[in-house]
Amino acid sequence: MSSSVASELARHLAQEAEAVCRRYLSNGRRSGGYWLVGDINNTPGR
Secondary structure, three states: OOHHHHHHHHHHHHHOHHHHHHHHOOOOEEEOOEEEOOOOOOOOOO
């Protein structure tokens, strides 16, 4: 993967960060600028 393709992918992911989190870490929640989830297994946490 070229650095320009990687940069473009990173830019798109950053623009849609919350949507990515909601899709893959659906048991989490937003707290300020952070997405909180229990662990990488998508447990709800506190």
